[in-house]
Amino acid sequence: MAAKDDAMRCAGKLGMVASVAANLITLAWIIRRRYFGGGKGGSGKNKEEEMSMVEASTGKPPVTHDSIVNLDHGDPTMYQAFWRGTGDRATIVIPGSQTMSYFSDVAGFCWFLEPQFETEVRRLHRLVGNAVEEGYHVLVGTGSTQLFQAVIYALSPAADGTPMNVVSPAPYYSSYPSVTNYLTSGLYRWAGDANTFNSDNCIELVCSPNNPDGGIRKAVVKSGRAVHDLAYYWPQYTAITEAANHDIMLFTVSKCTGHAGTRLGWALVKDKEVALRMIKFIELNTIGVSKDSQLRAAKILRAVTNGYDLSPAVEANRLFHFARRQMVERWNKLRAVVAATAIFSLPDDLPGYCTFFKETIASTAPFAWLRYEKEDVDDLEGFLREEKIMTRGGTRFGADGRVVRVSMLDTDEAFNVFIERLASLT
Amino acid sequence: MAAKDDAMRCAGKLGMVASVAANLITLAWIIRRRYFGGGKGGSGKNKEEEMSMVEASTGKPPVTHDSIVNLDHGDPTMYQAFWRGTGDRATIVIPGSQTMSYFSDVAGFCWFLEPQFETEVRRLHRLVGNAVEEGYHVLVGTGSTQLFQAVIYALSPAADGTPMNVVSPAPYYSSYPSVTNYLTSGLYRWAGDANTFNSDNCIELVCSPNNPDGGIRKAVVKSGRAVHDLAYYWPQYTAITEAANHDIMLFTVSKCTGHAGTRLGWALVKDKEVALRMIKFIELNTIGVSKDSQLRAAKILRAVTNGYDLSPAVEANRLFHFARRQMVERWNKLRAVVAATAIFSLPDDLPGYCTFFKETIASTAPFAWLRYEKEDVDDLEGFLREEKIMTRGGTRFGADGRVVRVSMLDTDEAFNVFIERLASLT
Numbered sequence: 001m002a003a004k005d006d007a008m009r010c011a012g013k014l015g016m017v018a019s020v021a022a023n024l025i026t027l028a029w030i031i032r033r034r035y036f037g038g039g040k041g042g043s044g045k046n047k048e049e050e051m052s053m054v055e056a057s058t059g060k061p062p063v064t065h066d067s068i069v070n071l072d073h074g075d076p077t078m079y080q081a082f083w084r085g086t087g088d089r090a091t092i093v094i095p096g097s098q099t100m101s102y103f104s105d106v107a108g109f110c111w112f113l114e115p116q117f118e119t120e121v122r123r124l125h126r127l128v129g130n131a132v133e134e135g136y137h138v139l140v141g142t143g144s145t146q147l148f149q150a151v152i153y154a155l156s157p158a159a160d161g162t163p164m165n166v167v168s169p170a171p172y173y174s175s176y177p178s179v180t181n182y183l184t185s186g187l188y189r190w191a192g193d194a195n196t197f198n199s200d201n202c203i204e205l206v207c208s209p210n211n212p213d214g215g216i217r218k219a220v221v222k223s224g225r226a227v228h229d230l231a232y233y234w235p236q237y238t239a240i241t242e243a244a245n246h247d248i249m250l251f252t253v254s255k256c257t258g259h260a261g262t263r264l265g266w267a268l269v270k271d272k273e274v275a276l277r278m279i280k281f282i283e284l285n286t287i288g289v290s291k292d293s294q295l296r297a298a299k300i301l302r303a304v305t306n307g308y309d310l311s312p313a314v315e316a317n318r319l320f321h322f323a324r325r326q327m328v329e330r331w332n333k334l335r336a337v338v339a340a341t342a343i344f345s346l347p348d349d350l351p352g353y354c355t356f357f358k359e360t361i362a363s364t365a366p367f368a369w370l371r372y373e374k375e376d377v378d379d380l381e382g383f384l385r386e387e388k389i390m391t392r393g394g395t396r397f398g399a400d401g402r403v404v405r406v407s408m409l410d411t412d413e414a415f416n417v418f419i420e421r422l423a424s425l426t
Numbered sequence: 427m428a429a430k431d432d433a434m435r436c437a438g439k440l441g442m443v444a445s446v447a448a449n450l451i452t453l454a455w456i457i458r459r460r461y462f463g464g465g466k467g468g469s470g471k472n473k474e475e476e477m478s479m480v481e482a483s484t485g486k487p488p489v490t491h492d493s494i495v496n497l498d499h500g501d502p503t504m505y506q507a508f509w510r511g512t513g514d515r516a517t518i519v520i521p522g523s524q525t526m527s528y529f530s531d532v533a534g535f536c537w538f539l540e541p542q543f544e545t546e547v548r549r550l551h552r553l554v555g556n557a558v559e560e561g562y563h564v565l566v567g568t569g570s571t572q573l574f575q576a577v578i579y580a581l582s583p584a585a586d587g588t589p590m591n592v593v594s595p596a597p598y599y600s601s602y603p604s605v606t607n608y609l610t611s612g613l614y615r616w617a618g619d620a621n622t623f624n625s626d627n628c629i630e631l632v633c634s635p636n637n638p639d640g641g642i643r644k645a646v647v648k649s650g651r652a653v654h655d656l657a658y659y660w661p662q663y664t665a666i667t668e669a670a671n672h673d674i675m676l677f678t679v680s681k682c683t684g685h686a687g688t689r690l691g692w693a694l695v696k697d698k699e700v701a702l703r704m705i706k707f708i709e710l711n712t713i714g715v716s717k718d719s720q721l722r723a724a725k726i727l728r729a730v731t732n733g734y735d736l737s738p739a740v741e742a743n744r745l746f747h748f749a750r751r752q753m754v755e756r757w758n759k760l761r762a763v764v765a766a767t768a769i770f771s772l773p774d775d776l777p778g779y780c781t782f783f784k785e786t787i788a789s790t791a792p793f794a795w796l797r798y799e800k801e802d803v804d805d806l807e808g809f810l811r812e813e814k815i816m817t818r819g820g821t822r823f824g825a826d827g828r829v830v831r832v833s834m835l836d837t838d839e840a841f842n843v844f845i846e847r848l849a850s851l852t
Contacts, residue, residue, distance in 0.1 A: 056520075084523040095509075096515075097509035099688075100685050102686045103483070116480050143713055182579075185609040185611055186609075260526060261714075264716075281608075284605055284608045291483070
């Protein structure tokens with residue numbers, strides 16, 4: 001694909017290229033702009049109304065039977081179906097004069113944290129039981145990506161002043177190496193697979209359930225500093241088996257409620273000095289975090305928690321029940337088609353007793369780590385691209401090319417077309 | 427001040443400490459938490475309404491006759507008075523299911539840019555005439571701070587692979603050195619005052635009107651790559667004398683409309699490759715920019731531009747007229763009190779013919795660069811802190827300690843208490 005090659009070339013020296021650009025350029029070739037920003041005016045609105053209208057984007061264009069299905073990113077548009085039904089409970093209204101200041105909480109621990117967002121984060125963890133929040137500082141970041149960088153800044157450099165090594169057991173999230181290395185910082189550097197790293201002088205990223213393969217992880221390096229990326233430790237993806245109480249835990253609204261465009265993550269941090277250094281990073285990087293996003297996220301998290309107090313106790317009010325059912329249905333479909341084709345394999349499901357659902361459940365990971373089991377294809381990402389299915393190849397995760405990561409979080413339409421196409425491969 | 431010293435120590439190795447932390451800790455000592463997050467429930471709301479309420483923070487606490495006046499940051503709360511009068515025209519409503527995707531414009535040049543925000547940016551520049559937008563790529567960033575980092579990333583390293591030198595003529599914005607150096611990148615490094623930098627192999631930051639002193643600037647390094655920080659090139663601060671058409675121009679909503687908490691900036695970039703590298707940086711740094719902030723900023727900018735079409739043509743509809751009058755009044759008061767005390771001085775105003783207001787106007791800069799003219803004080807920041815006036819000392823800007831930067835953009839209450847206290851000094 002020439003467009004992809006061009007994109008790879010112009011991305012330059014990093015070596016590790018996030019596939020966002022490459023795949024988007026491919027898509028852009030095919031999709032016309034008409035999906036965006038069209039349809040202004042008309043339709044009986046008066047002048048004042050029309051003047052004040054702002055149209056939001058709609059994300060990726062709808063999938064059709066023939067179109068490209070982009071499952072490269074974990075774009076959580078599956079959740080839109082839930083949020084279309086929540087009405088005012090999840091709608092945020094921000095008047096022009098609100099939250100204009102840089103400051104959210106001058107007297108608080110984190111000056112740019114909206115107090116209401118912190119309140120809702122703590123309430124949600126108490127509802128779900130997936131993490132201990134008492135005794136932890138809550139920090140907010142522009143997605144957990146910014147918080148990840150804040151953490152490695154806070155824990156670096158090594159005691160002897162050399163760059164701190166950053167490791168994670170393969171297969172690891174493809175962004176860890178690129179985000180660690182893009183500025184060639186003197187404070188830290190990517191040092192690869194934690195399983196083969198032969199020193200304890202490191203920061204270990206422990207992603208559990210793991211992106212890309214859904215595995216349940218514990219730190220493998222004994223005396224390194226562990227950072228727990230718990231973006232997917234929610235009951236729609238895995239059994240909640242304990243309230244996690246690690247020193248540093250990262251979460252994101254994207255994968256919990258589906259609001260990726262809001263770019264909001266949070267961290268629970270035990271140690272005060274580490275938290276202060278993380279705040280310093282976010283001050284220097286972006287002078288705090290969008291208050292509009294924080295207010296919206298507070299409203300969204302509040303709707304999730306309050307939904308469990310509403311009658312009737314139905315899926316339309318209960319996000320995790322809605323999302324869990326969706327994930328179970330999707331995994332059942334995927335496992336059936338993979339069994340039928342007999343050329344692919346998937347990781348085992350990992351049953352566990354879930355303290356939230358109060359029953360034993362199988363894991364239903366946000367990504368399928370799909371392996372090709374025959375000898376004739378070395379580049380499964382490329383093979384699937386020929387079928388107009390965009391995925392992310394295993395080499396990006398420190399694995400081999402015969403495995404890919406496939407998002408399970410896209411719209412029903414995209415997922416179903418993916419299943420149809422997979423079924424046609426034998 | 428012990429609290430400040432503590433803050434300085436724990437900020438660690440940077441040497442250059444953003445004063446956010448230091449001054450906030452001082453403030454936090456004095457202010458009680460009751461200003462934030464209080465007053466829930468009650469007041470006749472029904473249960474459903476109460477359940478869905480999210481309270482926004484109010485920024486810094488109100489200033490009283492005896493309290494600390496924090497004019498360290500350019501916190502643009504002056505503008506709240508305008509936005510309290512704009513009603514629905516500037517109110518954004520975001521339903522729970524909107525803009526959940528990572529993507530704003532898959533087929534566009536910048537995949538995370540909301541098309542409506544781009545439209546409003548271009549409309550505003552056409553209204554004000556402060557920059558050429560035709561033929562430029564519009565990029566969005568989490569404040570112009572993120573865009574600044576995106577630019578230096580895009581233009582680095584030097585051709586021989588060594589770190590690119592980043593310079594600006596003193597006095598320069600105090601964040602330039604710290605934001606350039608905090609990650610000790612191998613791609614770029616802060617190299618100080620452009621006036622004394624003896625090579626052309628550099629990126630020169632040209633801030634005009636200049637933060638901190640309001641000066642009108644042109645690039646001083648002949649063959650360096652110039653980056654124009656035009657955060658303050660709006661008619662409330664300076665005469666608009668031409669539509670700027672530099673290669674790379676940075677703007678921010680904060681200083682144009684007063685919405686600092688929205689953390690939104692934009693860049694106009696001529697060269698496609700530079701723009702693509704900047705997009706790459708923002709992808710890696712924060713996977714795009716908050717869509718909630720972009721939608722809100724689009725609505726706000728739209729209200730500004732459309733305000734100039736409304737009848738009657740009064741200040742309540744015309745942001746730049748409102749802000750200009752405020753700034754003129756404040757500068758008149760400040761110049762009068764500075765003349766009366768006879769111990770301070772200020773930069774000259776810089777009259778010019780403004781193509782927006784269609785008359786010759788004096789500059790009314792967003793910061794006062796206030797110099798102490800007697801011999802007995804070397805640390806003017808410390809001297810004013812004793813008077814409970816928080817400012818930012820000259821050494822932070824590559825100047826001397828007998829000058830400070832004072833924000834002119836705070837609330838009327840804060841500004842007036844500042845003027846009273848200044849008047850009492852002789």
